[in-house]
Structure formats: structure tokens, C-alpha cells
Amino acid sequence: MSLTKVRRTMFDIEQRFNTRYQYPYVFLSDEEFSDEFKRSVQFMAGGLNGSRVEFGLVDRQDWRYPEWIDVDRAERAAEAWADANDYVADTPGWRHMVRYWAGPFAKHPLLQKYKYMWRLEPGSHYACDMDYDPILHMQTNGLSYGFSVSTEEMTDTVPTLFTSVVEYLLRNKASLANNSLTWILDKKKEYNRCHFLTNFEIVDLDFLRSDAYQGLFAHLDRSGGIYYERWTDASVRSMAVALLLEQHQVRWFEDIGYRHDALQSCPQSMERQMRCHCDPSKSTHLLPMSCSSRWTAARSIDISML
Template sequence: MPTPLPPHPSTPLANGCFVFITRTMSLTKVRRTMFDIEQRFNNRYRYPYIFLSEQEFSDEFKRSVQFMAGGLNGSRVEFGLVNKDEWRYPGWIDVDRAEKAAEAWADANDYVADRAEWRHMVRYWAGPFAKHPLLQKYKYMWRLEPGSHYTCDMEYDPILYMQANQYSYGFSVSTKEMPDTIPTLFFSLVKYLRQNKASLVANNNSLTWILDEKREYNRCHLLTNFEIVDLDFLRSNAYQDLFAFLDQSGGIYYERWTDTSVRSLAVALLLGPHQVRWFDDIGYRHDALENCPQGVERQMRCHCDPSKSTHLLPMSCSDRWNTSRSIDISKL
């Protein structure tokens, strides 16, 4: 049998928090994810939770998630409202064109989530959320997605690990995005660099992760439904400038770019390989995609099938981090 996990650590925690962006209607999914993260990790650490929404949370929601976080003697829980100006069509967006694009995608793919509200949410995750007042006192964020599962006990603190090793971004799953969702995404990145923006970007990058041998875009994406991030990176001028440029291009509304699209380009362009951590030892599942740790010893604390781990599939890009490196961006 595996040895018992250590009690609450005596060393100080990192300055981090969990973040949900959700609604009252998703309470059941939120509770499911909180149950996992508490049982697998946070009942020994007590990192705080922040819940953000463009709508007021119900009293039942607030009581329920506080209970899941350990009650009055458990983790601190805070609730915040999203700035309404950051959860609507930006002024430069042609609303009719955006709505027709959303309808066309939904008709072709039977994807009912592709409504205006979904677009507003992914745009908010892509950039504005990092400036929310409740997050300003924190350096690290661990994103939690309602309905996602954590399938392994964690024997160490991933946030403290990020801090100790000076990582700026941590992920669990990565895949190749469908080409019809991002037809102009990489073109927009090249355009950004060519419009006198290269001076904002150092040649400390991981661009070979998203480029093949011919230096053509391979559509590799980091799935942001699990991410542990240094918020200083997301709040930096370089990140926010890139986000603003991509936002102005309209791809979030006219195509189907998501926060995953924006974050993946930003990580590849603005961070070196040594600043990014693939948490291959954290058991995580969201819908059909998952990371299940390999090896007998790791499996002792897991409830997942390692043969179903997404990184074993041809569409995965996770292993590419082992060989990613910087390139001269002036040659793009």
C-alpha cells in the first residue's frame, strides 16, 4: 500500500489561489471538481478559492462551495463580479458578422456552446480576467474548470514547485487544434511581429513547439482548462499587448479562437522552454482528454488508465516540450 500522505505542510504556501469562472447553474459540476481537488490535494494545504461570474451567485451556491472548501475552518472563498464592459462585444466587432459566424459553426458542428456568451467568456479568460481586483493580491493562479476531474493524489505542492523553479506556466494536456477553427491565427501572430512589435519580444521563446521542420504552423495548443500560471506573466505588458492585437483582429468572434488559442501563442512566443512545466505526474481529465501518469509507482495513488492518456495519441503535443527551443523571431 502507498504510504500515507503528509499532513498540512509546515512550510509557507506560495502566494496562489484557485480560480473558477462560472455561474450558479454549474454548481453540481463545480462541487464535483472541488471534491476532487480537496480530496487529492487542498485539504492538506488550504489554498483560497476565487469565484468570478458576470452574474450574482445565489446564496445556495455560496454556502455550498464554502462547505466543499472545508467550511468555516477551511479555505478562504471569495466571490467577484466581472466588469460588464469586459463581458460583451468589443466596440470594433461587427456583431452581425460575429453572430452569423457563431450560427454557422453551431450548425456545422452541433456545438450549442458557440453562442455570444461563450465567446465573451473565452475572450475574458484570454486577457481581461488577470486584471480583476480580487486577483491582484496573488502571484499564482490554478485554474479550475467545472466538471473536470483530478484522478491522482498529489504528494507535493505544484504551485510551490512553480515558484521554487521559476516556472511561469504549467499545463497538463495539449493537442492539435482543428484547422477550421483558427484559419488566420498564426498569420495574425506573424503580422503582429512584423508591425514593429518584435522589439517587445525577446528571443527567449519556445516557438519550435508550434512550428514543424519547415517552420510551418503545426496547430499545437495548450488546453487551458488546467493551467497553473504566474499572474505576473499574464499581466505583463508583452502578454497584454499581444492579447490586444489578437483581440482587435476579431478571430475570437469571427472564427473560433479561444483563450487556449491566445495563451498557446503567448507561451510559445514569450516564454522559454525552461519557464514552462508539463505536469505529467498530475492525473487530470476533462471530457475525453486526460493526463494519466505512467509507471507503477505513480499509479499507486491514481484512479485512471494510463493507456488512455492523451499524450500517447498522435494529436498530442505534450512531448514536444522536451525538444522545444528558441528561434530568431526576425526570421518568421
């Protein structure tokens, strides 16, 4: 975890938002945090008089190949995908990380006292002053998931993801009566690869800890697609949101200026622009690959129609 990237993102969040609200930070890692790291992030959070900062270790059982995974097959698949795409970040540790974010993390002991989580990706940039509390907004309006950027996933990362989801649907029709499946399906009811980028998400942890979510995760986890293909926490989370939540339970935070690498969301209204430092013409949702605006039209589909 890059300390420089962490500090940059914390600086943005503190300046734009958290100096007023004083929410705590929780850092989780598969390795011990150094004293330098702890002191540095505590300072960014306002020192001893600032926001609370907590540090936790990931359970080793949650950061390794599950027992049902063929390790040789998984490593061959990762190497082949990396060679084909010149993608250097594809390592066993990276796969363990996305699996952890897809399911197990919500059960970490440090998170049990919290209902909502705002995920802060190291290196992300927040470009607008926030004149309201998004977490309180979620709670007040009964929302379960909030996102900033949504795009179509690359085809070769999820070739059998929806097939695995349909297998799950056939076994759990009653529990999935209300859904937002039109968001991930085109007019021919074929998978369109839409997914939320989870490097920004505000989520009701009770939703992630629910039997419905954990049941879906367990099914997808057992199928091995995280290791044999390249399913990410983003693709798994997006499937769960589309299957288990209705459109009105999800909020697109278009008014929060956000950027991670080349993908970004910048408010379009002039009123919001007065509090921002970003270019609205570069917002990802203006591109054909974006799925953000499509969410507002998401509707339920009778599973028997698939």
C-alpha cells in the first residue's frame, strides 16, 4: 500500500469533507503496518485530536487460494491473461485482494460496529467541496449502494460470469423477486458487461453481510472465476446490486467530483462547478462505454423470462 497515494487521497477527503464530519478511517492489510505508516496517516487525519484511525490485519484464511481452487490452473490463467494484455498487476496477491473485497472483508471484526462504509482507493482524487454528508444521505433515504463511475467491463475478463449468475438464479428465484437486472442486460436479455467501479463505493455493510449477498458471493466464489478468468470485486458487487437491490436503493453520486486514473466523474451543473476543480467535459459518463446514466432506467425482470 503506497503511503504517498494514501496521503494524497486522505488530504483530499479531509480538505473537501472530513474536517467537518470527523468520520473514522479503518485500514486493513495482509501485512503489519509500519510505525511510519501509522504515524503518517494519523497526522493526515488531524493528529491525536483528529479523526479516529484503526488498523487491522486480514485473516490469513481470507488471503490465500481457497481449498477448491486448482492453483496450477489459476496461475496459468493469470499468466496467460497478463501476457495477452501486458498487464503487470495480475499476481496471486492481486487476485486474493479482489476476492477479499468481493466478500470476506465485510465480516472483519473492526467493521462490525459500522453500518456504512465509504471505500477510499489510495491515489484517488476528490475535486469538489462537499456541502452535505453522503453517508447520512444514504441512511436517511434508505439507500444501500452509492457509486461514482460505472463502465462496461472488458469482455475477456468475465466470459462465464453471467452464466454462473444464471445458475444461481435458477436455484433462488423466490429470494430475487425484486431486482434491477435491466441494467446488466441489453434488449435481447444478453449480458452487457456493465459494472460499478468499486474504487469508489458507499455501501450499507448490512447488505454485504446479508445471507442473500453472501449466498451469491459463495456461489460465484466456488465457481472459481476470480482465479480462472479475471472477475473482480467490482464485477461481483455489481451483479449482487443488480440482482438483490431495486433501482431506488442505489444512488449515482454524480455531484461528487472523483477521479481514479483515467476514469472520472465531474459535476455538470454550474452551481456545483463553483465548488469544484475538474473538467465536466471529461466525465466518463459522457463516453459510450459508460453505464452510469443507464442505471436511472434500471428495472426488475422476472427471472423465469431469462
